[in-house]
Amino acid sequence: MPETLTERVHIGVLVSGSGSNLQSIIDKIEAGTLDAVIRVVVSNNAGAYALERARKHGIPSVVLDHRDYPDRQAFDEAMIAVLREHSVELVVMAGFMRVLTSSFLQAFSMRVMNIHPALVPSFQGLHGQERAFRYGVKFTGCTVHFADEGVDSGPVIIQAVVPVFDDDTAEILAERILKEEHRIYPQAIQYYAEGNLEIAGRKVRLKRGAKVEYKALHNPPLTRF
């Protein structure tokens, strides 16, 4: 039986820039592997390439320039109104460079996801990839989490780990991380769409469980032990 629109989670995607995560969500929806509908893309930046991506795929978009509003509260209220007009259930922040107010988070309580290009709580905030690189970690990665009032600090839904190699540059590492972002974000949304996420305080679990194949990773490799 063909799926109807009502079985798909209605999402609104908040963007500020390139929108490669938006693109990966669009691609998975179009491939039929992600049970979601993008009802609207909202950008605070009229020049964001993400808007072009939305246009190419016939997805409605709205620009709300935060500089046109007297304060964060007024800006967030305008966003809430747009998201409600488009009957958005789940808000997906994808490279959206603004911190949300508590009123916004209350309006969409535990229905706002964010992606961060590091393994939180490490390297939260801007330039997580480059800061991990400079720190000299041997593994880093990316995290999808529910948004709270802090910066990249809400309950973690899913993480991916990537190694850092000796001959990496910060750019090569950022690319490696981004590739995984494009996999874990659609997956987190799909878990939500399936009604499979259970939140208990800081812990987000899969209601229907899942076996995680586990093998410890070492970088550099263990040669003797």
Ligand code: GRF
């Ligand atoms: C990604 O690295 C994301 O983790 C961070 O900003 C970047 C956005 O990339 N929050 P894009 O706009 O999705 O290409």
